Amino acid sequence: HREGFVWRQRYERGEAVTSLEKVGRSRRTGTKVTFKPDPLVFEVTEFHFDVLAERMRELAYLNGGLKILLRDERPGKEREEVFHFKGGVVAFVQDINRTKNPLHRPIYIHEAREEVDIEVAIQYNEGYLENLFTFANCIHTREGGTHLTGFKTALTRVLNQYARKYGLLKEKDANFTGEDVREGLVAVVSVRLPEPKFEGQTKMKLGNSEVEGLVNSVVGEQLMQFLEENPTVARRIVQKAITAARAREAARRAAELIKRKSALDVGGLPGKLWDCSSRDPRECELFIVEGDSAGGNAKQGRNSRYQAVLPLGGKILNVEKHRLDRILSHEHIRTIVTAIGTGIADPHAMEEIEEEMESQPSLFNGEGVEEEGEAEVEALEGEKGRRRRRSEFNLARLRYHRIILMADADVDGSHIRTLLLTFFFRYMRPLVERGHIYIAQPPLFGIRDGKNTYYAHSEEERDEILRRLGHRRNLVVQRYKGLGEMNAEQLAETTMEPDKRTLLQVTIEDAVEADQIFSILMGSAVEPRRQFIVRHAKEVRNLDI
Numbered sequence: 358h359r360e361g362f363v364w365r366q367r368y369e370r371g372e373a374v375t376s377l378e379k380v381g382r383s384r385r386t387g388t389k390v391t392f393k394p395d396p397l398v399f400e401v402t403e404f405h406f407d408v409l410a411e412r413m414r415e416l417a418y419l420n421g422g423l424k425i426l427l428r429d430e431r432p433g434k435e436r437e438e439v440f441h442f443k444g445g446v447v448a449f450v451q452d453i454n455r456t457k458n459p460l461h462r463p464i465y466i467h468e469a470r471e472e473v474d475i476e477v478a479i480q481y482n483e484g485y486l487e488n489l490f491t492f493a494n495c496i497h498t499r500e501g502g503t504h505l506t507g508f509k510t511a512l513t514r515v516l517n518q519y520a521r522k523y524g525l526l527k528e529k530d531a532n533f534t535g536e537d538v539r540e541g542l543v544a545v546v547s548v549r550l551p552e553p554k555f556e557g558q559t560k561m562k563l564g565n566s567e568v569e570g571l572v573n574s575v576v577g578e579q580l581m582q583f584l585e586e587n588p589t590v591a592r593r594i595v596q597k598a599i600t601a602a603r604a605r606e607a608a609r610r611a612a613e614l615i616k617r618k619s620a621l622d623v624g625g626l627p628g629k630l631w632d633c634s635s636r637d638p639r640e641c642e643l644f645i646v647e648g649d650s651a652g653g654n655a656k657q658g659r660n661s662r663y664q665a666v667l668p669l670g671g672k673i674l675n676v677e678k679h680r681l682d683r684i685l686s687h688e689h690i691r692t693i694v695t696a697i698g699t700g701i702a703d704p705h706a707m708e709e710i711e712e713e714m715e716s717q718p719s720l721f722n723g724e725g726v727e728e729e730g731e732a733e734v735e736a737l738e739g740e741k742g743r744r745r746r747r748s749e750f751n752l753a754r755l756r757y758h759r760i761i762l763m764a765d766a767d768v769d770g771s772h773i774r775t776l777l778l779t780f781f782f783r784y785m786r787p788l789v790e791r792g793h794i795y796i797a798q799p800p801l802f803g804i805r806d807g808k809n810t811y812y813a814h815s816e817e818e819r820d821e822i823l824r825r826l827g828h829r830r831n832l833v834v835q836r837y838k839g840l841g842e843m844n845a846e847q848l849a850e851t852t853m854e855p856d857k858r859t860l861l862q863v864t865i866e867d868a869v870e871a872d873q874i875f876s877i878l879m880g881s882a883v884e885p886r887r888q889f890i891v892r893h894a895k896e897v898r899n900l901d902i
Contacts, residue, residue: 358383358385358386358387358388358389359386361382361383361384362379362381362382362383363379363380363381363382363383364377364378364379364380365377365378365380366378369395370395370397370398404429406427406429406434406436408866409427410427410438410440411870413425413427413438413440414440415495415497416440416495417440417441417442418442418445418446418448418449418452418545419445419446419449419492419495419547420445420495421442421443421444421445421446421447421448422441422443422445423441424439424440424441425439425440425441426438426439426440427439427440445476445478446465446476446477446478446545446547447463447465447478449478449490449545450463450478450479450480450543450544450545451463451480453488453490453543453872453873454480454482454543455873455885456873456876456877456880456882456885457482457483457484457543457876457880457882458482458483458484458881458882459480459481459482459483460480460481460482460483460541460590460593460594460597461480461481461587461590461593461594462480463478463479463480464477464478464479464480464580464583465477465478466478466479466575466576466579466580468575468579470571470574470575471567471571472550472551473548473549473550473567473568473571474548474549474550475504475546475547475548475571475572475575475576476545476546476547476548477508477544477545477546477547477572477575477576478544478545479542479543479544479580480542480543480544481541481542481543481593481594481597482541482543483541483881484541484677484876484880484881485540485541485601485604485679485680485681486540486541486783487539487540487541487542487543487544488542488543488544488872489505489508489539489542489543489544489546490544490545490546491504491505491508491545491546491547491563492545492546492547492548493547493548493549493550493553493555493563494548494549494550494553495547495549496553496555496561497561498555498561498562498563499559499561500557500559500561500562501562501563502556502562502563502564502565502568503563503564503565503566503567503568503569503572504546504548504563504568504569504572505546505563506569507568507569507570507571507572507573507576508544508546508572508573508576509535509539510569510573511572511573511574511576511577511580512535512538512539512542512576512580513533513534513535513538514577515576515577515580515581515584516533516538516594516595516598517532517533517538518581519581519584519585519591519595520533520595520598520599523592525592525595525596525599526595526599531602533598533599533602534602534605536601536605537598537599537601537602537605538598538601540597540598540601541597541601546572548563548568548572550565550568552565553565601680604680604681604682605681605682607682608680608681608682608684608685610682629667629668630665630666630667630692630696631652631656631659631661631665631666631667632665633659633660633661633662633663633664633665634661634662634663635662635663638755638756638757638758639758640663640758641663641664641665641756641757641758641759642663642664642665642757642758642759642760642761643665643666643667643696643697643756643757643759643760643761644659644664644665644666644667644761644763644797644853645667645669645693645760645761645762645763645777646666646667646668646669646763646764646840647668647669647763647764647765647770647773647839647840648668648669648670648765648839648840648841649668649670650839650840650841651668651763651765651839651840651841651848652666652667652668652669653668654840654841654843654844654845654848655668655763655840655845655848655853656845657845658845658846658847658848658849658850658853659849659853660853660854664853665696665757667692667693667696669689669692669773671689672772672773672776673687673689673690673693673773673776673777673780674687674689674690674776674780675776675779675879676690676776676779676780676783676784676879677779677783677875677876677879677880677881678879678880678881681701681784684780684784685701690780693780696756697755697756697757697760697785697788698754698755698756699750699751699752699754699755699785699787699788700750700751700754701750701784701785702750702784702785702786702787702788750785750787752787752791755788755793757793758793759793759795759860760788760793760794760795761795761796761797761860762774762777762778762794762795762796762797763797763799763840763852764797764840765799765837765838765839765840766798766799766800766801766814766837767838767839770839774796775878775879776879778794778863779875779879781794781863782865782871782875783875786865789863789864789865790865792862792864794862794863795860795861795862795863796860796861796863797852797853797858797860798814798852798858798859798860798861799814799837799840799843799848799851799852800812800813800814800837800851800852801813801814801815801816801819801836801837802816802818802819802834802835802836802837803834803835803837803843803847804819804822804823804826804832804833804834804835805832805833805834805835806826806829806831806832807831810847811826812851814859819834840852877889
């Protein structure tokens with residue numbers, strides 16, 4: 358719609374197939390694009406509303422005031438959603454923090470300098486994890502880049518300078534590290550520039566070198582000004598960094614203790630590892646099993662050449678509510694960490710870890726993984742008197758390429774799986790992203806018909822088997838309340854043997870959504886969890902009362 362007329366042109370596979378046509382009059386301005394996916398170009402041509410909705414929501418946040426209407430007009434799938442956020446990136450961080458307890462109102466930074474538009478929103482919460490999201494020209498740069506480096510450098514420098522200036526850090530105290538000042542941080546960094554250069558295997562990393570200095574300068578100047586004008590908020594943020602620094606030192610000592618132990622040295626702990634004989638990680642599997650009884654049956658039913666078993670006698674710590682030093686002091690977690698072999702993936706160094714893993718193919722779609730060289734990385738921490746540290750996570754030390762969570766098929770089992778998934782998502786996320794984490798699917802029912810036994814994973818499957826068998830005599834239906842109710846042979850046949858079992862591979866489709874779900878379900882804030890339960894109450898399938 359331009360110059361009072363409607364103009365139309367059609368393209369196929371990037372080539373114009375019609376000339377520019379004048380097809381009517383219009384008082385409006387703008388462009389309407391009608392797009393149909395070509396099956397010769399795209400493997401999948403079906404649209405998923407939720408995937409599109411997440412992208413539209415992201416764009417609405419990054420362009421404050423923009424209204425986007427997403428409507429599904431397919432028969433039987435009619436649905437409509439409007440995305441409109443006047444607050445832009447400020448509303449973005451508030452939305453991410455809605456399940457947490459913010460320490461202050463968002464800090465907003467915006468300036469255009471040398472043709473680069475820089476927009477940043479910052480808000481700390483009472484939690485212990487950082488959530489940093491970066492964008493370049495509205496493209497989510499999941500692997501970070503120069504804008505992220507500039508932001509991190511400015512944040513660390515400014516908080517150290519402020520703390521020194523006002524005596525919050527004494528002369529004898531070491532400078533804050535990057536991880537100290539990013540604990541509990543939620544931030545969105547968005548830049549717009551004329552010619553972005555994207556790097557990395559997936560082109561999700563900004564490479565423009567000039568952007569680093571510009572972001573560093575703009576964020577440094579405006580953040581320092583904010584802290585000077587808001588001393589109460591500034592002291593709250595600095596005090597959180599001081600507490601984080603103390604916890605970091607305690608966590609370092611705990612991590613050193615774990616590093617000195619090998620997986621076979623933890624026999625005195627409740628979760629005893631029964632290892633496999635193979636030393637080829639590509640064929641090895643680790644079953645993390647709920648309960649000592651089920652662990653014993655899994656040990657008897659496994660193939661000891663390539664299947665290892667680690668029983669957990671009880672629930673592990675909810676890592677969403679604790680700092681790393683407390684997490685590493687929990688014996689079940691120490692056992693898991695030493696058995697797997699990679700060490701902890703510090704959430705604050707996740708970008709550096711991902712950078713080292715770029716050249717390594719994943720396990721998705723059943724493909725193998727080739728780890729060549731170590732995934733140890735050096736992360737720059739601090740400004741004055743800079744120190745370097747190495748991430749504790751090393752993918753090359755992974756001892757099993759399949760880590761299988763095997764818990765009871767009931768509500769308690771679901772809770773244990775959720776606790777384990779929370780731990781892996783927060784502190785071993787590269788294992789999830791690389792496709793190494795699986796969930797076993799033990800049956801809920803066993804139906805015996807004389808010498809034959811049939812297994813069902815749901816009530817619907819059980820009813821279908823019963824209909825198929827008809828009204829035969831001597832049918833015995835057993836509901837398995839736990840893994841321990843199956844003997845070793847049954848457990849192996851239904852849940853462990855590769856040719857007969859069903860495994861669910863754990864993946865991450867949307868990191869923001871995943872973070873929010875873990876925060877809602879496992880975090881300290883009660884009200885968001887109550888709202889989530891009320892909103893999804895009708896979807897519950899298994900309810901224990």
